[in-house]
Amino acid sequence: MTDEKKKAFIANWPVKHDKKLYQPGTEQKPLMLTKDQAAALLTLGAISELDEQPKQDGGLTDELSQEQQLATVVTAIGTMDLSLKENIIGNGSPDAGKLTELVGFTVSAAMRNEAWAQAQTNTSTEGEKA
Structure with missing residues (x-):
């Protein structure tokens, strides 16, 4: 220990x-x-x-914008081990339930799909730069 x-x-x-x-x-x-x-x-x-702590604004920004949520999900996808079967669904994309657990807010299938597309684009772009 x-x-x-x-x-x-x-x-x-x-x-x-x-x-x-x-x-x-x-x-x-x-x-x-x-x-x-x-x-x-x-x-x-x-x-x-x-x-x-970040500055508090009296609760005006308790909710993340759609863009912030999407960026958070894209980042979360980058931290997932997608070689593990429990982290993905049949088509190889990340499981929305696992993403929800990671980020702390509900990740819909549509948001997962959009974030997955961005994450794949980011990965292929980084590969071209290397």
Whole structure:
């Protein structure tokens, strides 16, 4: 068992971790995560270190815009291991349910398809640059 130090993090939007839903706001109990546990959520922008919280605007931006949601889903796809059968559906695209678990908001099949197309375009574009 590792003795890795845990830090306090706050959710920037609803985040599901260890089968518990964490809501944004300082009134909520913070997520206590190791650096490795927090890495993907930090990359997605789903959490912030408790002492580095984004400015609160009185709840005016509690909901992410469609563009922000799409960008978050594209990033989440990049963090998934798509070689695992449980992460994909029959046509090889990511499972919307697994994406929903990762990002903390409902990912529809249509949003998944759009994000998947963008992720594939990003991957092929990066391959051409290399």
